[in-house]
Amino acid sequence: METRNKIKTILDKLEIKEPPIPLEKITTFFGLAVINYPKFPDSVSGTIIKDDDLLAIGVNDNHAKVRQRFTIAHELGHYILGHDVDKILDDEFDKSSDKEKEANSFAGELLIPHHMLESDLKNQIWTIKDLSQRYQVSEQVVTIKLLESNLINNKNLK
Numbered sequence: 001m002e003t004r005n006k007i008k009t010i011l012d013k014l015e016i017k018e019p020p021i022p023l024e025k026i027t028t029f030f031g032l033a034v035i036n037y038p039k040f041p042d043s044v045s046g047t048i049i050k051d052d053d054l055l056a057i058g059v060n061d062n063h064a065k066v067r068q069r070f071t072i073a074h075e076l077g078h079y080i081l082g083h084d085v086d087k088i089l090d091d092e093f094d095k096s097s098d099k100e101k102e103a104n105s106f107a108g109e110l111l112i113p114h115h116m117l118e119s120d121l122k123n124q125i126w127t128i129k130d131l132s133q134r135y136q137v138s139e140q141v142v143t144i145k146l147l148e149s150n151l152i153n154n155k156n157l158k
């Protein structure tokens with residue numbers, strides 16, 4: 001819930017009112033460059049680069065666009081939640097740690113803000129696929145979000 005409020009505050013401040021969430025507007029606001037790396041191994045999704053004159057999110061450019069969006073949102077989560085960004089290289093090995101879970105749920109909420117999803121489901125009938133296109137995320141991310149927010153049984157979902 002705290003994460004939800006934190007994200008709502010950022011979206012309000014940047015006047016982001018509807019999906020898809022323009023991540024570049026948010027990374028720019030926080031002074032983070034986004035660098036697309038074509039040479040990351042497939043197992044690495046992203047990282048945060050922080051040295052004297054560069055603060056950036058590195059993202060695996062070989063991954064699908066929706067996955068890159070999730071990675072950027074996940075790395076933003078590490079940064080905004082105050083995790084120790086000097087030590088972050090996101091690969092498939094450390095997904096079970098608390099900080100990884102926090103960054104994942106931050107990413108899910110940033111890409112599909114609760115209030116936007118709730119209002120969408122109030123107004124119209126949707127499939128998971130419709131929602132994944134509207135929010136520019138994978139169908140898996142939509143499904144997790146619907147489950148976590150208890151909206152999966154909504155009558156406007158088919």
Ligand SMILES: [Zn+2]
Pocket residue numbers: 074078088090099100103
């Ligand atoms: Zn991570």
